[in-house]
Amino acid sequence: MANKTAPDSSRRSERSRRAIFDAALALVGEVGYDKLTIEGIASRAGVGKQTIYRWWPSKAAVLLDAFTADADTYRGALPDTGDVAADLKAVLRATVDEFNDPAFQAPYRALAVAGASDEELSRTFVARLLEPGIDVYTDRLRVAREAGELAAGTDVRLGAEMLLSPFSQRWLMRTGELTYAFVDALVDQVLHGLRPRG
Amino acid sequence: MANKTAPDSSRRSERSRRAIFDAALALVGEVGYDKLTIEGIASRAGVGKQTIYRWWPSKAAVLLDAFTADADTYRGALPDTGDVAADLKAVLRATVDEFNDPAFQAPYRALAVAGASDEELSRTFVARLLEPGIDVYTDRLRVAREAGELAAGTDVRLGAEMLLSPFSQRWLMRTGELTYAFVDALVDQVLHGLRPRG
Amino acid sequence: MANKTAPDSSRRSERSRRAIFDAALALVGEVGYDKLTIEGIASRAGVGKQTIYRWWPSKAAVLLDAFTADADTYRGALPDTGDVAADLKAVLRATVDEFNDPAFQAPYRALAVAGASDEELSRTFVARLLEPGIDVYTDRLRVAREAGELAAGTDVRLGAEMLLSPFSQRWLMRTGELTYAFVDALVDQVLHGLRPRG
Amino acid sequence: MANKTAPDSSRRSERSRRAIFDAALALVGEVGYDKLTIEGIASRAGVGKQTIYRWWPSKAAVLLDAFTADADTYRGALPDTGDVAADLKAVLRATVDEFNDPAFQAPYRALAVAGASDEELSRTFVARLLEPGIDVYTDRLRVAREAGELAAGTDVRLGAEMLLSPFSQRWLMRTGELTYAFVDALVDQVLHGLRPRG
DNA sequence: ATCTAAGCGAGACGGTACGTCGCGTCTTTGC
DNA sequence: GCAAAGACGCGACGTACCGTCTCGCTTAGAT
Numbered sequence A, B, C, D: 001m002a003n004k005t006a007p008d009s010s011r012r013s014e015r016s017r018r019a020i021f022d023a024a025l026a027l028v029g030e031v032g033y034d035k036l037t038i039e040g041i042a043s044r045a046g047v048g049k050q051t052i053y054r055w056w057p058s059k060a061a062v063l064l065d066a067f068t069a070d071a072d073t074y075r076g077a078l079p080d081t082g083d084v085a086a087d088l089k090a091v092l093r094a095t096v097d098e099f100n101d102p103a104f105q106a107p108y109r110a111l112a113v114a115g116a117s118d119e120e121l122s123r124t125f126v127a128r129l130l131e132p133g134i135d136v137y138t139d140r141l142r143v144a145r146e147a148g149e150l151a152a153g154t155d156v157r158l159g160a161e162m163l164l165s166p167f168s169q170r171w172l173m174r175t176g177e178l179t180y181a182f183v184d185a186l187v188d189q190v191l192h193g194l195r196p197r198g
Numbered sequence E: 001a002t003c004t005a006a007g008c009g010a011g012a013c014g015g016t017a018c019g020t021c022g023c024g025t026c027t028t029t030g031c
Numbered sequence F: 001g002c003a004a005a006g007a008c009g010c011g012a013c014g015t016a017c018c019g020t021c022t023c024g025c026t027t028a029g030a031t
Helices: A014-031 A038-045 A049-055 A059-071 A084-099 A102-117 A119-146 A156-173 A180-192 B014-031 B038-045 B049-055 B059-071 B084-099 B102-117 B119-146 B156-173 B180-192 C014-031 C038-045 C049-055 C059-071 C084-099 C102-117 C119-146 C156-173 C180-192 D014-031 D038-045 D049-055 D059-071 D084-099 D102-117 D119-146 D156-173 D180-192
Strands: none
Touching: A014 A038, A014 A049, A014 A059, A014 A102, A038 A049, A038 A059, A059 A102, A059 A119, A084 A102, A084 A119, A084 A156, A084 A180, A102 A119, A102 B102, A102 B156, A119 A156, A119 B156, A156 A180, A156 B102, A156 B119, A156 B156, A156 B180, A180 B156, B014 B038, B014 B049, B014 B059, B014 B102, B038 B049, B038 B059, B059 B102, B059 B119, B084 B102, B084 B119, B084 B156, B084 B180, B102 B119, B119 B156, B156 B180, C014 C038, C014 C049, C014 C059, C014 C102, C038 C049, C038 C059, C059 C102, C059 C119, C084 C102, C084 C119, C084 C156, C084 C180, C102 C119, C102 D102, C102 D156, C119 C156, C119 D156, C156 C180, C156 D102, C156 D119, C156 D156, C156 D180, C180 D156, D014 D038, D014 D049, D014 D059, D014 D102, D038 D049, D038 D059, D059 D102, D059 D119, D084 D102, D084 D119, D084 D156, D084 D180, D102 D119, D119 D156, D156 D180
16 A cells, blocks of 8 residues: 555654654744754654654644644533533633643644645644534534524534634634633624524 | 835836736746745746845745735625625625635635734734725624614624634635535524524 | 947046045955955945946956055165175065065955966056066166176076065965075075085 | 764765766866856756765865865876986976966866965865975985085975976966976076076 | 036846755664 | 664755946036
8 A cells, every 4th residue: 555665663663753742842832833844853852854754744744643642632522501602602711711822822823724735634634633623512502403402403513613713713813812702702693693583 | 223224115126026926926826835935936037036035024925915916906895785695695605716716725825824824924914805804794794783684782793703714714724615505504594593583 | 449338537536446445455454355345345435336347347456456556656676785695685574574464465465366366367467566576676686697796697587586486485375484584595595506516 | 072063974975075076177177266166066066065065165175175186196206317407307397288288277276276365275285285296396306415416505495495486476377488498497597596606 | 607418326136156954865873 | 674863965045246227416527
C-alpha cells in the first residue's frame, strides 16, 4: 500500500514521539505557526529530522497529532438538565473560557489555519476535532426535539451549526469578543428565531 | 514617526502597482497561497522585489490590496421586496455561486487564512471586507424589524452573524457543502427559531 | 565626440565636487575600498547620485581624482648632495614613513588595487601617480651617471625600478616590513650588486 | 573554540569540492574577478550556495584553494649549472611566458588583488604562493654565494626580492612589458650593481 | 531683467547578488 | 533497521547597491 516501504511501527521510539509532541506544542506557543519549523522541532526534541519525516508528512500533521494526543481523552455528551437553553449556555460559557486561554488558542488556531489552506489536512482536522464537537450539540438538540422542547421538524445538525459557527467565526477572524453575554444572546436567538411570535 | 524614512508616495509608479496586483491575483489562482512568493510576483509583474517591499510589508498585504482594489467598487444594499426571507435567500444563493467560483475562492481563502494567523492583518481584512459584508445584512434586518417583519427587540447584528457565520464556516473549514438548499434552510431556521410555535 | 551629450563643465558645481572628494576620502579610510559605495559617497556628501555618475565612470575614478586633487601640488626632484647613496636613502626613509601612515595608506592602496584589476583605470593611475614617482628616481640616477657615480652604460630606468619595486611589493602584498634598515640595505645592494668585486 | 559549530569535514563531499574549484577557475577566466560571484560558481558547479558558504568565507578564499589545489604539486629548486646568471635568466624567461599566458594570469591576478585589499587573505596568499616562490630564488642565491659566485656578505633574501619585485610590479601594475630582454637586463644589473667597477 | 535650459538633491525603479534559513533527501555512524 | 546527526541541492527570504530614470528647484548665460 505504501509507496516507499513503510516504516515498521512496532520498532518506533515512543520516547521520540513524545519529545516531538512536546517540542511542537511548546514551539507553536512561543513563535507561532508560521515560524514553526521541522528543524526547530527536531532540534528542540533532540531528534533527527528524518525521524519526523519518517512518521509525518508535514508540520501541520505533527501538530494535529500532538494536539489530539492530549485531547483525545476528553469527549462525551452535553449535560441534560431538561432545560436545553440552560444546558447550551452552560457549555458555551465554558467554551468561551477555553478559547480565551492562550495555551489552548495557539495550537488550535494553528490547526484551523492549516486546515483552512490545506484541503487534505482539513479532512483529518474536521473529522477528528470539528465533527465530534458538532455532534455533541446535534445529539443534545435531538434529545430536546424528542422531548418536545424543539419543533418537530427541526434540522438539528443545522441548529448545531447556528450555535457554533458564529462563535467560531468571531474567534477565528476576530470579528467580535467572546463573552458570556454573547453566547447567552446567541442561544436565545437561535432557539426563538427572529420572527415575532404569533 | 516613521521608523525608516517612508517612501514618497507621490512619486509612486501606478503602472507597477497595477502590474503587481495583476500578477498576485493570477499567481494565487495558479499556485495557491502557500506557494505564492514575493519573487514570483515581482518576476511576473516585471518589477524589482524592492518595489514590493517598499510599499507592502508582506505578501498577504499585497494580496489584500490587490483584492480590494478590484472589489472596492462593489458594495450597496440588499434588495428590499418587502419579504425579508425571500430577499435573504436570493442574496445568499448568489453568494453560494460566488464562493463556489475558483477565481474568487483562491485569493479570498488566502486572505482569510492570512487574517486568521496574523492579528495585524486581520484588522484590515475585517474592516475592509468582513464588516461591510455583515453591515449590509444588519441594515436589511433593521429595515425588516422597523417594518414589523421581525420581533421588536431583535439584535440585528447577531442575526446577521447567524446568517453569515454558518455559511462562512462551512466554506472555510470545509465542514459542509454550500448549496441553495442549505441557505434556504438556514434563512428559515434563523427567522423562525428552533422552538415550537405557541 | 561624446556619445551621450557631454555635460557642460562650465556649469559644474565646485561645491559638490569638493564635497564628493572629501566624502570619498573619509569613507575609504573608514570602511575600506570594497565597502565604499557610490550611494555612500553621495549620501555623505549631501549630493545626488546622478551628480557623481555625471562626472565619473566609477568609484575608482572618483577616488583617483580625489587623491590627486590633494596630491597634485607635490612633486619635484630628489635632493642632490653629490652622494647618490645618501640621497636615495634619505628619500626612501621618508617614503617609509609615508607608507606606514594609515591616512595615506587607505586611499593609495585602494587605488593600487583598483588599478591592478582594472586595465583602463591602471593607465591613468600609472601615468598620474606611478610614472612621476619613477621618473624622479630615474632623473637622479641619470645625474649620478653623468657625474661618474654610476657605470657609464647603466640603465637608469631599470635602476629606479630595482629601488622602488621591492619597496612597493613589500608594502602592497605585505611580504615584509618597511623599515629604514630595509631601504638602506636595498640602496647599497642595488648600487654595488651581488657580485664580488674584482 | 569555534563560534558557529564547525561543519564536520569528514562528511564533506569531494565531488562538490572539485566541481567548485573547476567552476571558479573557469569563471574567473571568462568574466574576471569582479564579476565572479558565489551564485555563479554554485550554479556552474551544480552545487547549493550553502555548500560554498559552509567551507569558505569568501570568493577569494575559494579561488585561492582552487588555484593552489592545482599548483601544490609543483615546486622544487632552480636549476644549478654553476652559472647563476644563466640559471636565473632561464627561469625568469620561463616565468615571463607563464605570466603572459591568459589562463594563468586571470586567477593569479585575482588572488593578488584580493590579497592586496584583504589583510587576512594576504597572509595565506603570501605563505602559500609568494614565499615559496621567493624561497627558491633565495636558495639558489645562497648556493651561488657558497660557491663564491656572489660576495660573501650578500643578503640573499633581499637579492631574491630585487629579482622578483621589479618583475611582479611591472606585471601587476602594468608599468612595463614583460620580455626576455627585460629579465636578462634585470639579472645582469642585480648581479653587477650600478656602481662602476674599480 | 527675463527667460530657459542645464546642473542639482532626491529617490523610485528594474535588476543582480548578497548571505541566511528552512525544505526534504540522502548518507554515515552508532546502538 | 531505527535513530541522531548533519551535509547536500534547492528555492525563497529580505537587504544593499547598481546604474538609469524622472521629478521639482535653483541658478547661470543667452536674449
